Amino acid sequence: MNLLFDLTASQPNGSGKRHGGGKYCEVLFLSMIEKKIKFKAFYDSARYINPILLDKANQYNIEIYDIQENSLSTIVTNHNISHLYSALPELIRPWPNCKILGTIHGLRSYEMPFDFFSNWQFDSGLIGFNTISAYYFHLKNKRAIKKYYQTLLHTDQFDFITVSEHSKQIIQQICPQKNIPVFYSPSTSTECILTQKTDPFFLLVSANRVEKNCIRAIIALDELYSERSIPTAIKVKITGLSRPSFRYQLKNPNQFSFLDYVDEIELAHLYANCWCFIYPSLNEGFGYPPLEAMQYGVPVIASNLSSIPEVCGEAALYVNPKSIRQLKNKIIAVTSDQTYKNLSQKSLNQYKLITRRQKDDTEKLINWIIAHMQSSPQF
Numbered sequence: 001m002n003l004l005f006d007l008t009a010s011q012p013n014g015s016g017k018r019h020g021g022g023k024y025c026e027v028l029f030l031s032m033i034e035k036k037i038k039f040k041a042f043y044d045s046a047r048y049i050n051p052i053l054l055d056k057a058n059q060y061n062i063e064i065y066d067i068q069e070n071s072l073s074t075i076v077t078n079h080n081i082s083h084l085y086s087a088l089p090e091l092i093r094p095w096p097n098c099k100i101l102g103t104i105h106g107l108r109s110y111e112m113p114f115d116f117f118s119n120w121q122f123d124s125g126l127i128g129f130n131t132i133s134a135y136y137f138h139l140k141n142k143r144a145i146k147k148y149y150q151t152l153l154h155t156d157q158f159d160f161i162t163v164s165e166h167s168k169q170i171i172q173q174i175c176p177q178k179n180i181p182v183f184y185s186p187s188t189s190t191e192c193i194l195t196q197k198t199d200p201f202f203l204l205v206s207a208n209r210v211e212k213n214c215i216r217a218i219i220a221l222d223e224l225y226s227e228r229s230i231p232t233a234i235k236v237k238i239t240g241l242s243r244p245s246f247r248y249q250l251k252n253p254n255q256f257s258f259l260d261y262v263d264e265i266e267l268a269h270l271y272a273n274c275w276c277f278i279y280p281s282l283n284e285g286f287g288y289p290p291l292e293a294m295q296y297g298v299p300v301i302a303s304n305l306s307s308i309p310e311v312c313g314e315a316a317l318y319v320n321p322k323s324i325r326q327l328k329n330k331i332i333a334v335t336s337d338q339t340y341k342n343l344s345q346k347s348l349n350q351y352k353l354i355t356r357r358q359k360d361d362t363e364k365l366i367n368w369i370i371a372h373m374q375s376s377p378q379f
Contacts, residue, residue, distance in 0.1 A: 002079060003039040003373055005029060006086035008067070011047040020188075020288050021105055024163075025087035026050060027186040031362055033060050037370065039085075042067055042075055083373055090148075094157045101372055103365075104160050105185075106167045106285020108211065110145040110174070111306070114138045115282060117322070118210040121246040146174055153178050161368060163286040166307035181368065183361035184354070185286040189295050190268035200234045200275035201257075202331075205267070205289055207240040213280040213303070213321050214238065215246055218256070220327035225252040229332055234275055239267065272296045276334050279303065280321035287311050294351040299343035301330045315350035317343065 010025035032039065033056050041057065042065045043049050057064050065075045076084065076095050086092050089102025114135050123130045152158055153175040162168050163185045171180055202221060207214035218238070224230045235255050242260035244250055262270070271277065277293035279302045287308050290300045294315060302308050303321040317334060319326045333339055 002081050002083070003037075003369070004076065004079070004081045004084045005032070005039050005041040006084065006088070006092065007041045007043040007049065007053060007064070008047070009087040009091075010053065011044060011049050013047075020185075020286070021087050021103075023188040023288070024103070024105070024185050026053060027188055028087065028362065028365065029053060030056060031186065032366055032369075033057070033062065035366060036060070037366065040065065040079060040081070042072060044068060083369075085369055089158065089160065090152075094155070098157075099372060100158045101369060102158070102160050104162045104167065104171060104180075104285075106163070106283070106307070107145065107149065107170050107174070108283045108285070109138075109141055110149070111170050112211060112283040115210060115213070115322075118213055118215055118282075121215045121248060122208075122210060123247070149174050153180075159372065161365060164307040164310055166310055167285045181364075183365040183368070184358045185288070186362045186365075187291075187355045187358040188288055189292050189351075189355070190264055192295060193265075193268050193272045195272045195296060196269070198273045201273075202234060202236045203270055203274035203277045203293070204236065204238045205240060205270075205279075207238045207258075208245075209240065211282045212240075213282045214240070215248065216321065216324050217278045217280050217327055218244075218246075218250075219248055220324045220331060221255070222248075222250050222252055223324070224328055224331060225255050229328070230335055234335075237270060237274070239270070268292070271298065274298055276301065276331075276340075278327075278331070279308070280319065280327060281305070281308065282321055284308055284311075290316065291351055291354055294347035297344045297348045299334050299340055300347060301327070301334060311354060313346075313350050313353070315343065315346035 010022045040063045045066045045068045073095060076098055081098055083099045083101055085101045087103050089100055092100055094100055119131045119134050120128060161181045161183050162171060165182055168180055168182050172178060204214045204217055206212045221236055225232060237257045237259060239259045239262050241258045243258050250256060271293045277298050277300045279290050281303050282305060284306045290302050290312050293300055300312060300316040302312055302316040302318060304318040305321060309318060317330045319330045
């Protein structure tokens with residue numbers, strides 16, 4: 001039996017930016033190498049790939065094929081691949097006598113309602129044409145996504161796991177009879193970075209992505225500064241935007257710093273040194289950022305939707321992410337010394353709790369892949 005590992009799932013798309021699924025793929029790849037699992041892999045030399053992956057593959061004699069030189073179909077056929085694992089299996093088509101194993105992180109396109117407010121804020125058109133178009137394609141895509149997964153999940157040639165109980169429930173809404181295993185996403189936290197003496201700041205990440213819903217938190221914070229309800233000494237740092245490219249006009253622009261995307265080391269420094277992390281995301285299959293902040297005992301204000309309460313437990317202040325009023329109330333609440341101290345300790349405890357399960361579940365995922373390898377596929 002020959003296993004082929006999809007490293008293209010770790011590579012950034014056209015935007016050139018890293019994504020959670022890519023980090024998941026990297027951690028799993030390195031974990032399998034460390035366990036001396038025998039497998040092959042493929043990647044795309046036309047896109048960025050973390051050089052650590054190629055170095056480790058070379059060190060452990062893992063054969064890696066470039067799909068710029070040979071098509072994936074050719075690789076599967078010529079190397080007698082019996083199983084292919086992908087962290088983004090939705091992009092993989094089946095081949096005869098090859099079982100597709102994969103991780104479905106979530107069904108955001110199907111599950112998440114269209115958010116007119118956030119889309120409108122980032123719509124540069126005068127009459128909102130981009131928002132109208134996005135809504136049309138959302139409805140069309142939602143129907144197509146449901147049909148696609150219904151077909152995919154009923155195909156014997158595919159076998160999947162998912163990363164949270166929440167994602168499992170959404171999958172079972174589409175395919176009630178499908179019993180899909182849940183293994184929490186591997187920990188992607190950077191090695192703990194010592195905090196530095198910095199001025200306090202709220203942190204928001206990936207603000208250019210509508211589903212992250214940072215715009216409502218930005219408005220809430222701006223209004224609180226105007227109302228003098230929170231200390232102006234606590235600034236705001238925002239990643240994912242190089243400038244305030246939304247319709248809302250900041251009343252207190254000097255309180256906000258826009259950092260565009262940052263590399264993983266700089267992001268880890270931001271997590272380590274922020275005063276409070278705000279994560280009003282509208283949908284997550286798992287949701288890494290709150291955990292990455294909790295590693296440093298940072299208090300978290302988070303959305304009460306999707307998988308976030310499952311992962312954050314009792315260690316966050318939860319908010320309806322579409323309510324600017326609730327966001328303001330929770331931000332004021334975290335400025336209480338006692339609330340802040342309680343959340344800080346809970347954050348550390350929750351991080352330790354979840355990372356223990358992540359470690360155990362990574363082992364289970366590898367064993368799940370091996371179990372498939374030890375039995376011949378029947379198609």
